[in-house]
Amino acid sequence: MLRTQFAIILAKIIFTLTRxxxxxxxxxxxxxxxxxxxxxxxxYFANQFLNKSIIIAGTNGKTTTSRLISHYFSxxxxxxxxxxxxxxxxxxxxxxCIQNCNIxxxxxxxxxxxxxxxxxxxxxxxxxxxxxxxxLLNIFRDQMDRYGEVDSIRSTWLESxxxxxxxxxxxxxxxxxxxxxxxxxxxxxxxxxxxxxxVNSSLEQTPQNSTDLLSPIKLVICPxxxxxxxxxxxTLIGQGKFKCESCGLNNSIATVQAKIxxxxxxxxxxxxxxxxxxxxxxxxxxxxxxxxxxxxLIESLGYSESSFxxxxxxxKSAFGRxxxxxxxxxxxxxxxxxxxxxxxxTLKTLFQSEYLKNNLCLILNDRYADGKDxxxxxxxxxxxxxxxxxxxxxxxxxxxxxxxxRCKYANINESNILIFNNITDLINKLISTQTDSVIxxxxxxxxxxxxxxxxxxxxxxxxxxxx
Numbered sequence: 496m497l498r499t500q501f502a503i504i505l506a507k508i509i510f511t512l513t514r515x516x517x518x519x520x521x522x523x524x525x526x527x528x529x530x531x532x533x534x535x536x537x538x539y540f541a542n543q544f545l546n547k548s549i550i551i552a553g554t555n556g557k558t559t560t561s562r563l564i565s566h567y568f569s570x571x572x573x574x575x576x577x578x579x580x581x582x583x584x585x586x587x588x589x590x591x592c593i594q595n596c597n598i599x600x601x602x603x604x605x606x607x608x609x610x611x612x613x614x615x616x617x618x619x620x621x622x623x624x625x626x627x628x629x630x631l632l633n634i635f636r637d638q639m640d641r642y643g644e645v646d647s648i649r650s651t652w653l654e655s656x657x658x659x660x661x662x663x664x665x666x667x668x669x670x671x672x673x674x675x676x677x678x679x680x681x682x683x684x685x686x687x688x689x690x691x692x693x694v695n696s697s698l699e700q701t702p703q704n705s706t707d708l709l710s711p712i713k714l715v716i717c718p719x720x721x722x723x724x725x726x727x728x729x730t731l732i733g734q735g736k737f738k739c740e741s742c743g744l745n746n747s748i749a750t751v752q753a754k755i756x757x758x759x760x761x762x763x764x765x766x767x768x769x770x771x772x773x774x775x776x777x778x779x780x781x782x783x784x785x786x787x788x789x790x791x792l793i794e795s796l797g798y799s800e801s802s803f804x805x806x807x808x809x810x811k812s813a814f815g816r817x818x819x820x821x822x823x824x825x826x827x828x829x830x831x832x833x834x835x836x837x838x839x840x841t842l843k844t845l846f847q848s849e850y851l852k853n854n855l856c857l858i859l860n861d862r863y864a865d866g867k868d869x870x871x872x873x874x875x876x877x878x879x880x881x882x883x884x885x886x887x888x889x890x891x892x893x894x895x896x897x898x899x900x901r902c903k904y905a906n907i908n909e910s911n912i913l914i915f916n917n918i919t920d921l922i923n924k925l926i927s928t929q930t931d932s933v934i935x936x937x938x939x940x941x942x943x944x945x946x947x948x949x950x951x952x953x954x955x956x957x958x959x960x961x962x
Contacts, residue, residue, distance in 0.1 A: 526589030553632025
């Protein structure tokens with residue numbers, strides 16, 4: 496007990512110092528050092544919120560989905576804790592617990608604990624936190640040097656999920672990997688509650704002028720027999736109504752269905768299969784899945800449908816998740832990129848929302864949190880969105896030259912590709928240009944942290960990313 500209390504007090508000191516010195520939000524360091532002292536600290540905290548944990552997992556969308564849920568709780572005066580800043584490994588969850596406990600390690604009385612969880616950490620999170628609800632969004636190729644192929648991720652998830660007996664699983668019926676994972680779980684235990692969701696779109700799809708070679712992300716492999724899946728009514732790359740003509744694997748009708756009836760540069764509207772309409776001020780077809788997952792979760796907890804809908808009016812995106820800010824009179828749209836599918840969907844949203852008119856910024860880093868292997872940028876069909884657009888491409892980051900080369904091979908006019916040595920020079924150049932249009936910035940994770948620091952020095956209020 497003394498070791499536990501010492502670890503907690505030390506972590507609280509670290510949290511205070513990092514905030515005071517402006518060296519970050521204290522979302523990871525307190526947990527990192529406290530676990531070094533007391534390795535079972537997560538178990539200690541988990542015992543205080545048994546049957547109150549909600550886990551959101553997936554390659555893409557978990558930050559937005561968890562924030563939609565926590566925002567509703569905040570608006571509805573529900574007592575909760577949440578690793579809000581997106582530190583989704585063990586140290587991030589422990590840091591959140593430390594921020595919300597007293598010096599004796601006791602967490603205030605809460606109704607729910609909302610956890611965004613990294614793909615690799617999910618098995619341990621499940622075994623320790625034993626969630627009441629778990630949302631499975633998707634499994635895409637991401638950071639191959641850290642995680643491996645999607646099949647290995649699905650297999651480790653399956654082994655951990657098999658141990659849950661009473662947890663409700665809310666899952667994306669349109670994702671082949673997630674669907675097959677749940678089908679395997681159902682064979683083991685059909686008594687567990689499962690709620691599936693799917694999205695359809697009545698909107699015009701993306702342009703078909705790509706001159707790139709067929710991207711691997713467009714070849715969707717059946718998770719059961721490894722044949723090519725046939726996908727209809729595709730919303731995201733690799734997601735939709737699918738069928739394998741070799742083994743017969745196909746996704747049945749989901750429990751909850753929604754159709755994207757309208758979207759623009761400021762909002763998206765869903766029509767539910769029960770006739771209800773859901774409108775939010777976040778954009779992008781990929782966010783339709785996040786909205787639907789959050790809505791199902793809130794209603795499964797017994798809260799009212801209408802109150803969740805009302806909470807969306809004041810919802811703000813997390814920093815870098817299609818977030819629009821103004822710096823020195825110039826408007827920017829910040830877009831986090833981290834894998835081929837997410838980057839493709841971001842470009843598709845920018846194209847459909849007519850943001851790709853004059854300028855586009857691409858910032859590529861290859862640090863540990865980004866993934867050291869940047870070869871994934873060659874799986875993104877750039878020419879599908881950019882080759883016919885006479886826009887300037889501003890490139891920066893540790894691997895700026897790699898990104899510039901990728902743009903050149905997407906048949907973008909070389910004279911329109913401008914390389915900058917660092918992010919500060921890039922942003923200063925764009926601010927001095929003072930264009931009337933919004934400038935999209937697509938940046939990897941550590942690059943968004945650099946942007947955060949730069950914008951903070953420029954005077955943008957930090958509420959934008961630490962609300």
